[in-house]
Amino acid sequence: LACIIASRSDIDDVIPLLTAYQIEWKKLHRLLQRLPDSISLPDAAGDPAVRAALAAALRMSAGDMDRLYTIWGADFVPNLERIAAASHRFRVRLLSGSFSEYHRATHAWWAHIVQACPDLLERPIYFISGNTHSLVNLLSGFALQHRDKLVRFLEGSDDKDLLQEWADIHTQMVPSSQENFFYYVLKKYLQTPQGYSFRQVRREHEVDCGVLRIDSKHFFDVDVQVIDLAKLRPEWIDPRLYEGRANFLSHSDALILNIDYPLGLAAYNILSKISEHAGKILGVYIMGKAAALNGVIGDVLIPNVVHDEHSRNTVIFPNAIAAADVAPHLIYGTVLDNQKAVTVRGTFLQNTEYMDVFYREGYTDIEMEAGPYLSAVYEMFRPKRYPEDEIVNLYGLPFDLGIAHYASDTPLGKGKNLGASTLSYFGMDPTYATTIAILRRILHLERQRVSKG
Incomplete structure (x- = not known):
């Protein structure tokens, strides 16, 4: 892991994070060494009951375990096996920080x-x-000048919540700002493949x-x-x-x-x-x-x-x-x-x-x-x-x-x-x-x- 440090504040953030990461790794490593034979790590990926038992053995809440499962996805079991296999001791070297x-x-x-x-x-x-x-x-x-285009994009999307919000704004059923709504839709549109080329149009408009x-x-x-x-x-x-x-x-x-x-x-x-x-x-x-x-x-x-x-x-x-x-x-x-x-x-x-x-x-x-x-x-x-x-x-x-x-x-x-x-x-x-x-x-x-x- 390499980090570009913009100021001492970045160090004040990185070091506590790494310290906490190492502490949690060591805690999980020790608990995994004492894992009951009735709990199989490979089974935890597909069986919620096994995950709940694993959470209890690792002294975690079921919610935290489910969050780890969601974040790690296919790496859930390999990551736990990696933690169980070895402890870790991080070393930090500051290459340039004067x-x-x-x-x-x-x-x-x-x-x-x-x-x-x-x-x-x-x-x-x-x-x-x-x-x-x-x-x-x-x-x-820019967004306000291209409302029609953004509405067409919205109507062609499958975002039901956003479509409902636009309908409510249009009929004044909610107090939401119409301008803010279009700024948000523009952001979503520019993130799509069809909206990528529209970035150049926006750039030219801004220069003008x-x-x-x-x-x-x-x-x-x-x-x-x-x-x-x-x-x-x-x-x-x-x-x-x-x-x-x-x-x-x-x-x-x-x-x-x-x-x-x-x-x-x-x-x-x-x-x-x-x-x-x-x-x-x-x-x-x-x-x-x-x-x-x-x-x-x-x-x-x-x-x-x-x-x-x-x-x-x-x-x-x-x-x-x-x-x-x-x-x-x-x-x-x-x-x-x-x-x-x-x-x-x-x-x-x-x-x-x-x-x-x-x-x-x-x-x-x-x-x-x-x-x-x-x-x-x-x-x-x-x-x-x-x-x-x-x-x-x-x-x-x-x-x-x-x-x-x-x-x-x-x-x-x-x-x-x-x-x-x-x-x-x-x-x-x-x-x-x-x-x-x-x-x-x-x-x-x-x-x-x-x-x-």
């Missing part, structure tokens, strides 16, 4: 981006850390409206999109983004730099590099997944306090995104503002006891990027490196700052899992509501900036 190597990798990533879009060095920028689908879908209008995709070919698995606001076609963009005329965009010289959110400390490295070399930063906006300790899956969390486990700083900041910005576009969830977030080193070690401490201290939003991003933001307007183990006040920033998270997990309770509902596309609801809020904020600021000349 501080300078991380900076070198970040520099190479940025050089590749600038080579594809030199304008980033001179023109003002709105920076967004999010995903590579919602922003472009909203600004390009100022969207440049830059794939990350080396170093970081962080793709980039650059949107030239002056080239956007106001008549194409999602109608939820702007009321009235958006002709002011043609007079804008600003770019949106959107990246597929990195994990952990890679966020600090990337934003630091961008702020060092890019043109004037007009805004920094961060959106991504988080674990919610006081909400349900599909809620949106808006923090104004972040405790960073990397720097041990507690950061207070003015969040440009408010509940009123998100709520009108969120259909199936709730917006929770004035939250306290904690940026953890890794997700694997966040057990119930650990998270209960956070909850009793008032922290309800657990994620991995906000702290490193805020350390970079500190260095963007202060003449020194970010401090450690301090209360940091970011009020008075010379640029806009917005952070919003959508709940993808509720570790302290069962919550309500939108993914377990009829359609998985309901999970797009908080993503698009958050993206719309950020883009509306950018368009509002840009209109003010353009009007001032």
Whole structure:
């Protein structure tokens, strides 16, 4: 097994995972050595009763055993035999992980981006850390222009749930967003053989409206999109983004730099590099997944306090995104503002006891990027490196700052899992509501900036 490490955060994730994997392997190995003669491993593949007995012998729940059986499939018995045959002792070797190597990798990533879009060095920028689908879908209008084609694809598919949802939307039987629905269907269509060639059509459409995709070919698995606001076609963009005329965009010289959110400390490295070399930063906006300790899956969390486990700083900041910005576009969830977030080193070690401490201290939003991003933001307007183990006040920033998270997990309770509902596309609801809020904020600021000349 070989891993490309983007920052120390990757090591904080990989080592606990490997440690747990080795512990579980050794436990199963010892228990398999004492397996009763009445339980035959080859029979476990085809006999649920034998699997249930095997689960009891291995001190597992029947549900966990069935999950292993589903995941391993035809390898179920061979894998168990392999575990029974020998114990394992993993060794980890770090080939290159110095501080300078991380900076070198970040520099190479940025050089590749600038080579594809030199304008980033001179023109003002709105920076967004999010995903590579919602922003472009909203600004390009590609899916909405091809509704008929997507409906025909849907009618020819065998997805009964999706067909029923479209019928309910069409007859206004459900409150689901028609735009979000087509964004989801476009994604499904592009994944099919007949939709593969349609990707080139989409690429040409995006170029026509100022969207440049830059794939990350080396170093970081962080793709980039650059949107030239002056080239956007106001008549194409999602109608939820702007009321009235958006002709002011043609007079804008600003770019949106959107990246597929990195994990952990890679966020600090990337934003630091961008702020060092890019043109004037007009805004920094961060959106991504988080674990919610006081909400349900599909809620949106808006923090104004972040405790960073990397720097041990507690950061207070003015969040440009408010509940009123998100709520009108969120259909199936709730917006929770004035939250306290904690940026953890890794997700694997966040057990119930650990998270209960956070909850009793008032922290309800657990994620991995906000702290490193805020350390970079500190260095963007202060003449020194970010401090450690301090209360940091970011009020008075010379640029806009917005952070919003959508709940993808509720570790302290069962919550309500939108993914377990009829359609998985309901999970797009908080993503698009958050993206719309950020883009509306950018368009509002840009209109003010353009009007001032």
